Amino acid sequence: MATYTWPDMKNRKVIGQRLSRLDGIEKSSGKAKYSSDLMPDGLLHAVLLSSPHAHAIVRSIDTGAAEKMPGVKSIRVVAKAGTEVQWAGAEIAYVAATSEPAARDAARAIQVNYEVMPHFVKEDQIARAGNRAKAAGEQVTGDVDQGFKDAAAITEGEYAIPVITHCCLEPHGQMIEWKGEQINFYPSTQNVSGIGGDLARSLNVPASQIKVHMDHIGGGFGSKFPSDNWGKECANMSKDAGGAPVRMYLDRAQELTIAGVRPSHFAKIKVGAKADGTLTAWESTSWSTGGFTGGGMAPLPYVFTNMPNKRLNHTAVSINGGGARAWRAPNHPQASFLTCAALEDLAAKLNLDPIEVFSKNVQFTPRAETYIRQLKRAAVMIDWQKNWHPRGKGGNGSLKRGLGIGIATWGGLGHASRCLAKINADGTVEIMMGTQDLGTGTRTCIAQVVSETLGVPMNMVVVRIGDNSYPASGASGGSTTIGGISASSRKAAVEALDQLLDLVAPQLGVPKDQLQAVDSRISVKGNPDKAISWKAACQKLGPKSIEATGENNPKQPGGLINQGVGGIQMADVTVDIETGVVRMNKMVAVQDCGLIVNPKLAESQVNGACIMSICAALMEERIMDSVTGRVLNADMEFYKLAGVKDIGEIQVEMEIDEVNDKRGVIGLGEPCAVGGVAAIANAVANAIGVRVPSVPVTPDRVLSALYGNRMERMA
Amino acid sequence: MSDHQDLKKQSVSRRGFVQGAGAVTGAAALLEQEAQAQPAGKVMGPAAMTITLNVNGKPLKVSVEPRETLLDTLRHKLEHTGAKRVCDRGTCGACTVIVNNKVSYACSMLALDAVGKKIQTIESLTANGKTHPIVPAFNNNDAQQCGYCTPGFVMAAKGFLDRNPNPTYEQVKDGLGGNLCRCGTYVGVRQAVLEAAKKLKA
Numbered sequence: 016m017a018t019y020t021w022p023d024m025k026n027r028k029v030i031g032q033r034l035s036r037l038d039g040i041e042k043s044s045g046k047a048k049y050s051s052d053l054m055p056d057g058l059l060h061a062v063l064l065s066s067p068h069a070h071a072i073v074r075s076i077d078t079g080a081a082e083k084m085p086g087v088k089s090i091r092v093v094a095k096a097g098t099e100v101q102w103a104g105a106e107i108a109y110v111a112a113t114s115e116p117a118a119r120d121a122a123r124a125i126q127v128n129y130e131v132m133p134h135f136v137k138e139d140q141i142a143r144a145g146n147r148a149k150a151a152g153e154q155v156t157g158d159v160d161q162g163f164k165d166a167a168a169i170t171e172g173e174y175a176i177p178v179i180t181h182c183c184l185e186p187h188g189q190m191i192e193w194k195g196e197q198i199n200f201y202p203s204t205q206n207v208s209g210i211g212g213d214l215a216r217s218l219n220v221p222a223s224q225i226k227v228h229m230d231h232i233g234g235g236f237g238s239k240f241p242s243d244n245w246g247k248e249c250a251n252m253s254k255d256a257g258g259a260p261v262r263m264y265l266d267r268a269q270e271l272t273i274a275g276v277r278p279s280h281f282a283k284i285k286v287g288a289k290a291d292g293t294l295t296a297w298e299s300t301s302w303s304t305g306g307f308t309g310g311g312m313a314p315l316p317y318v319f320t321n322m323p324n325k326r327l328n329h330t331a332v333s334i335n336g337g338g339a340r341a342w343r344a345p346n347h348p349q350a351s352f353l354t355c356a357a358l359e360d361l362a363a364k365l366n367l368d369p370i371e372v373f374s375k376n377v378q379f380t381p382r383a384e385t386y387i388r389q390l391k392r393a394a395v396m397i398d399w400q401k402n403w404h405p406r407g408k409g410g411n412g413s414l415k416r417g418l419g420i421g422i423a424t425w426g427g428l429g430h431a432s433r434c435l436a437k438i439n440a441d442g443t444v445e446i447m448m449g450t451q452d453l454g455t456g457t458r459t460c461i462a463q464v465v466s467e468t469l470g471v472p473m474n475m476v477v478v479r480i481g482d483n484s485y486p487a488s489g490a491s492g493g494s495t496t497i498g499g500i501s502a503s504s505r506k507a508a509v510e511a512l513d514q515l516l517d518l519v520a521p522q523l524g525v526p527k528d529q530l531q532a533v534d535s536r537i538s539v540k541g542n543p544d545k546a547i548s549w550k551a552a553c554q555k556l557g558p559k560s561i562e563a564t565g566e567n568n569p570k571q572p573g574g575l576i577n578q579g580v581g582g583i584q585m586a587d588v589t590v591d592i593e594t595g596v597v598r599m600n601k602m603v604a605v606q607d608c609g610l611i612v613n614p615k616l617a618e619s620q621v622n623g624a625c626i627m628s629i630c631a632a633l634m635e636e637r638i639m640d641s642v643t644g645r646v647l648n649a650d651m652e653f654y655k656l657a658g659v660k661d662i663g664e665i666q667v668e669m670e671i672d673e674v675n676d677k678r679g680v681i682g683l684g685e686p687c688a689v690g691g692v693a694a695i696a697n698a699v700a701n702a703i704g705v706r707v708p709s710v711p712v713t714p715d716r717v718l719s720a721l722y723g724n725r726m727e728r729m730a
Numbered sequence: 731m732s733d734h735q736d737l738k739k740q741s742v743s744r745r746g747f748v749q750g751a752g753a754v755t756g757a758a759a760l761l762e763q764e765a766q767a768q769p770a771g772k773v774m775g776p777a778a779m780t781i782t783l784n785v786n787g788k789p790l791k792v793s794v795e796p797r798e799t800l801l802d803t804l805r806h807k808l809e810h811t812g813a814k815r816v817c818d819r820g821t822c823g824a825c826t827v828i829v830n831n832k833v834s835y836a837c838s839m840l841a842l843d844a845v846g847k848k849i850q851t852i853e854s855l856t857a858n859g860k861t862h863p864i865v866p867a868f869n870n871n872d873a874q875q876c877g878y879c880t881p882g883f884v885m886a887a888k889g890f891l892d893r894n895p896n897p898t899y900e901q902v903k904d905g906l907g908g909n910l911c912r913c914g915t916y917v918g919v920r921q922a923v924l925e926a927a928k929k930l931k932a
Contacts, residue, residue: 045812
């Protein structure tokens, strides 16, 4: 078994270059075909009829009138009589028709009688949760009471971060056709290699009958792994309709109601420290919901996990709401917000600079050196020395400026991935892999790895992904893709090159281990004039081509990939204490990393993560209505996202250096999406002198925190 | 049964409101104002009818129902899938097209109301072997990730640059406020628009 390594940082020509994405023009010209853009001849449009009630029993459902309506080809009832639905938006029936308006008309003609049951949709008051609350049991480390006795200062605070949705711009759904034995499945998925098997299980057919293809995906963020019930029902409707293609995408209200959420987190946190800021004790009582099945548990205290004397109590609350799905860095942004907010409140009570308090306590993290370095660097980038002031000392005007800190960690080990590399006689190289490009730049990074390995230009490398007929590659979740695909493509290219070198070594008169592939030539190491061009070498293949596979196995990562990073983000905001409006001035991110294949695309990931954090810190919240049990803001007008003017300036620093490079490739998508909410919420507290306990920090919450009436306003 | 009636009301789209009357929402009121600008007296629908739309300089015949939006007609019937359906409610801008030189949300215009108007879609920016500089500018500045909002952003940027050939950075921030991105590509978008402005002047 060969050992695989990356070429040294200083000797690389393609890896590490700031190249534009290969599919960029295709996307910016509107030519990129997403699955939701496929409109084949004979297409049927399907719609979902969903439950208006948060909790009800379907007593009867009659599709008779709907079936007779013009254009209707198939109706599938999901919630048969007797079904208990547990959230508004739950699937009741699907209708496929020759046009979308016809399908909607028919869906409205389905007669459903519900027996409405009591619902519970708001978890903010844990006391009201009754038997919907399930305690996880107390966890105690050390001597908590002694820890608080040793403290010079203790703060107690209540903090809340609500349920938010993924709000993928391309909704969940698919185009699908079931013709004879074969099912052609065009999903919007983060899981090209796995989703066919998932659908096969739900349809009870062999996985070999399902062909999956997807060129582009319009956002996933963790919510697009399974084939979902709509995949199954649309397949069945295609079969009903004699194999006609059926297209169904959730409408926006459905997308924001049933296609996944990030669990909320509420916590009462008591934390104690010595006069120098060193933590002595932590006590938290927290609860969360992710929907009917309860909520995840944020890891508290976040990052400072090795601190002594902790008492944790967590309760999962079940509500009548659509279920949770993985959301970029599951549980981490919530944990970071809760922990960093408590720490900055403690720093304020101790009259210490929060950088000092964070620095004092990095001894309790697994990567103290990293965080110290990052705190220093981020402080320079945001001009902390000049712009920071003790909490509430923001001057006399109505505009108050403040700075805050957020911290992050993540693993990011590459997933299982297989790659097939093919060198053709004309010198072109084909790479085949059942992976997907979420917009992170997967295609481009694969091509860079292969181009570097074979010494050929990027345009000689054809990357074929997005199809389950290619060698299987893992689902894109948890920042596992870049490690998986870079390692498997590196190995496949190395093995393919090895075969080509076998072919040309006799002509060059040296053993193949003395040959290198650089600058479109195979040359002798140390004697680059002794060479054969890449094209001439490949011509020797005649009618054949070289095929080689490479595999990444996360259980035996080897030297190509690694895991474990830290990150610090800082925010600079201005708050108008008359209107409560928070304006972003600047956000900085210092991001620990491994080998970065493409810094331009990596920075885009971090920029995007900062902007997502601004959305979550200042705007995003799924608001449930206690009376109707429905989502009140299941649209993009009132489910707010930041626009181009709302983000201030963003400055990203990737910690690219030789030491980090030698660690190998580490995933990036999640760690940069963690600390921003904490940083912004802390900056607001620093600006206005009081803690706004709940994010998003909306104007009304700022005013409540400043001027009271908080309970009344939040009720 | 009353619950089911309730559902029916909830499911009626704003196009349904325009067609079927009844309650008037803000969005419907706007559309009605536009409808009043049309020659009065002619009753259309509810059956489908054949219309001709001028898309990127070409007359395209298509059968539509009065309730169909320009966006759905372009996407479902005319093979112009660059414009995307995201919010379907005039908020996010993913469906942006240019109608009679005005940047417009195709989700909030009926296909019938686009008859006789010049419709420009994202597809026009790479037609006839010519590429508008805003297209490569988005790629050069990595102003896209998943890319689903991108065609709408590119068209909004094109319309913005048509009106503001010498934009400042601050004007770019103001000018593209009608489009939303979930991946967070705004840092690149701002740079892309400035780069395209330079290229257009060169």
